Amino acid sequence: MIIEDFMQEVGESSIREKLLSCLRSNPKTLPCTFFYDRTGSELFEKITTLEEYYxxxxxxxxxxxxxxxxxxxxxxxxxxxxxxxxxxxxxxxxxxxxxxxxxxxxxxxxxxxxxxxxxxxxxxxxxxxxxxxxxxxxxxxxxxxxxxxxxxxxxxxxxxxxxxxxxxxxxxxxxxxxxxxxxxxxxxxxxxxxxxxxxDIDVLERAYNDSQGITAQFNKNILNVTNSHLGTDFNPDDFEHVAFFNRNYSRIEMHLRAKRDLEVTSPLFDEDIIFKKGETIHTENSHKxxxxxxxxxxxxxxxxxxxxxxxxxxxxxxxxxxxx
Incomplete structure (x- = not known):
């Protein structure tokens, strides 16, 4: 099979710039495209088999x-x-x-x-x-x-x-x-x-808050992907998975909420990234x-x-x- 490659032009430096820009934005975000490393892809395959995920x-x-x-x-x-x-x-x-x-x-x-x-x-x-x-x-x-x-x-x-x-x-x-x-x-x-x-909102919110916590693992894994690109020291255990239906925008939102005050470092940063307890990283929207x-x-x-x-x-x- 022939495969045309348009990804070679997307270098690691541009990926790092994108991630850093998102983490320094207000509110902080991470692009959902970074969910899908090998681990993230395996977790998503598990999500598709869950009873709650319709x-x-x-x-x-x-x-x-x-x-x-x-x-x-x-x-x-x-x-x-x-x-x-x-x-x-x-x-x-x-x-x-x-x-x-x-x-x-x-x-x-x-x-x-x-x-x-x-x-x-x-x-x-x-x-x-x-x-x-x-x-x-x-x-x-x-x-x-x-x-x-x-x-x-x-x-x-x-x-x-x-x-x-x-x-x-x-x-x-x-x-x-x-x-x-x-x-x-x-x-x-x-x-x-x-x-x-x-x-029904209950159906929607259960689909993104499964009882086994697989979606939470999937959401938190984006921090491991970020670490691999930026050399940051995110610990996924410092964050909790949050997913809810936003009626105003007709969408499920996924966030990661800091459990405590944090300072995230990287050899690529001139300044640490500061999190206050309760501050979130917006990781995904899923519009309905x-x-x-x-x-x-x-x-x-x-x-x-x-x-x-x-x-x-x-x-x-x-x-x-x-x-x-």
Whole structure:
């Protein structure tokens, strides 16, 4: 499998600058993209199996039923999956596509982790030997136009963005991303966008505060990742995991709250980073949507919202948007 690499230009110095800028901001933050080192990825896989964590339980059956509706339209199509990860979701989708149609498909996994692309590519080659594969190692938020600006002939594309990852972006950035995507799509190209829906707050908050504490470990591990890049001396045990639904912004927020006054040092710092007891680091947002939210985002991006596929409880949706 060919893998195009757009991550070489992202050097360690730029990563350090980004992390340091976030830690010196007010309030302090850390980008959620830094959750996913090897340990973080393993912890997230555990999260997806937890009883409280509902998204995979509703998204996977929805992917199957939606793929059956798409099957006849995928002949001769490129499937570009943004944030492809471990290929589990696209496999569910592709299992419902006829082999004669898969023979004409080229699948483009896009991920910041080259290791993830290589691993998933090996799995997919064995599972669908008839299908074309072309990996793209990139941060699609940063490299979208560069990696997709030169389109591949006249083939149609289906862009897939599963798992409600778009919910990690605030509404303005999410709309800007959709506008950027509209800029590289060709007429009649489509986007299948996973979006977690507004629901009972108890259900939402339990999903991010599981009884086994796996999500807490996952959240705290971002401090270990920060230590590896900045040489800081964060001790994850000095922080507690906090996750709650913010009604005003229609989102789950995850934070790390200092249990005591702290001074965090690094050989790269001129001054220590000071934490007061109770001060937080904002690590992630996960926005939840209504159909009106989805329609408004599509309209603002210039995309036509053709369908919103959802489960019986209306807990999760796959929004089909078309370039017009």
């Amino acid at each position: 998204p995979p339980k509703v998204e996977i059956p929805l992917l199957r039923s939606t793929a059956r509706k798409f099957d006849g339209e995928l002949k001769g199509c490129d499937i570009v999956e943004l944030g492809s990860g471990d290929c589990s979701k696209i496999s569910v989708f592709l299992d419902e596509v006829l082999e004669e149609n898969r023979q004409t498909i080229v699948y483009y996994p896009v991920d910041v982790s080259r290791e993830a692309i290589e691993k998933s590519g090996s799995i997919l080659r064995k599972r669908y030997p008839e299908m074309g594969l072309h990996g793209i190692n990139a941060d699609f938020l940063e490299h979208l136009r560069k990696m997709l600006g030169k389109r591949r002939g006249e083939r149609r594309s289906l862009f897939c963005f599963f798992g409600s990852t778009i919910g990690n972006l605030d509404r303005t950035k999410a709309t800007e991303f959709l506008k950027d995507l509209d800029g590289v799509m060709k007429r009649e190209d489509r986007l299948l966008l996973g979006m977690d829906m507004v629901k 949507y209504t159909v009106d939210h989805i329609r408004g985002m599509a309209d603002a991006a210039g995309l036509f919202l053709r369908n919103v596929y959802t489960d019986d409880k209306k807990w999760f949706s796959l929004a089909e948007m078309v370039k017009v």
